[in-house]
Amino acid sequence: MKGKSHELINFSILFLLVPILYYLDVGGIPLFSFGWVIGTLYLSPDLDADYSRSLNRMGNLKYLFWFTTRHRGILHNPVFWSFLFLILVFLRHAWMGAGLFGAALVHIMVDKKN
Numbered sequence: 001m002k003g004k005s006h007e008l009i010n011f012s013i014l015f016l017l018v019p020i021l022y023y024l025d026v027g028g029i030p031l032f033s034f035g036w037v038i039g040t041l042y043l044s045p046d047l048d049a050d051y052s053r054s055l056n057r058m059g060n061l062k063y064l065f066w067f068t069t070r071h072r073g074i075l076h077n078p079v080f081w082s083f084l085f086l087i088l089v090f091l092r093h094a095w096m097g098a099g100l101f102g103a104a105l106v107h108i109m110v111d112k113k114n
């Protein structure tokens with residue numbers, strides 16, 4: 001799937017999630033949304049694809065992702081994002097971690113359908 005479609009789907013789901021989270025009164029919505037947006041535009045699973053939109057946005061930071069040599073490899077594995085989430089929980093940024101994790105999970109599930 002094209003990066004633009006991924007972004008559209010991710011933002012649509014965020015748009016649906018925010019009122020639900022607000023209704024559930026869970027707090028952390030701004031940080032969750034922030035994590036989700038970062039996870040959609042920058043730290044997306046498609047950082048492993050050459051010339052993906054997220055990789056282009058990273059500029060020179062893209063070299064941090066040298067280990068993602070294969071498209072749909074480790075970055076398209078939910079386990080990777082679970083670990084990242086746990087690290088952020090440990091660092092007391094659970095809501096941002098949840099946003100990143102959610103955005104990545106939606107991306108991965110959408111990829112599986114195509």
Ligand SMILES: [Zn+2]
Pocket residue numbers: 045046076107111
């Ligand atoms: Zn992908």
